[in-house]
Amino acid sequence: MQITLIKPQGFCGGVTRAVSLAKKAKEDHPSKDIYILGMLAHNQTLIDDLSKQGFITLLGNEEEEINKLKKGDVIVFTAHGHSEYLDNLAISKGLITYDATCFKVKSNLEKIQKEIEDGHQVIYIGQKGHKETEAALSISPQVSLYDTKLLINYYLITDKNPYVINQTTLNYYELTRFYDDIKKHIPGARFENEICDATRLRQEAMLHIDKDVELIVVVGHKKSSNTNRLFDIAKTHYPDALVMMVNDVEDMKVFDLSLIKKAAIASGASTPSYIVDEIYEYLSKYDSR
Ligand code: SF4
Structure with a gap:
């Protein structure tokens, strides 16, 4: 079987930093439990690896989870960002906080904040x-969601020049469709494309594999937005290929791939590279089975 690794692979800068920060919290407080408020990044293997290292991931309602902690407990906010309300709640409870919000997400949230302070309405294209x-x-009731599936109630927007910004991990190629729709209703809307490089580069690379590829394996968690978008792009652009999204090599073992001659492997920005290596190795041995 001929196998192409679709690059980039491995953690993006945001996930790398989040993992480092969680480890720093542990080094700074070796005698305490380290709590992570939600999945540090959307990958089950990563969460399992962190759990083996003693980190405790809190998966319930965030406000309730914070309220269960006590003064002096250590909490790590995830790479995806969080509300100021949760920040303030953690501080008011006397928790020790570490903020692993990705720089790209943080800058996105700051841009929204600035537009609100300047008196504008904001349309946020993202997944509910x-x-x-x-x-x-x-951030404000003046931020309206343009849900990628349900779209938007335009009557909410009275600003003639609203600021349009998006979640960092959407489909780069689908944004134009949303822009066109918004422009039709609000010609004066201002657009800022905030897809992060880690997401965009993976999507671009997905478009440039051999057209006669027979199998595309997208490695990542079903909750990972950028992994899901890679999967969508693969399905759309390679309709004749078998496209599968797997968490790890175990998920692949139910498929008979003995007739596949040409395969490609892509992975989300929060997929540990050793999982991709294991899948590569699994496929490499297929011919000799
Ligand atoms: S996928 Fe993009 S936005 Fe998300 S953590 Fe990585 S760099 Fe940041």
């Missing part, structure tokens, strides 16, 4: 329920 989206919406 995603933590990054929730953080953006929490």
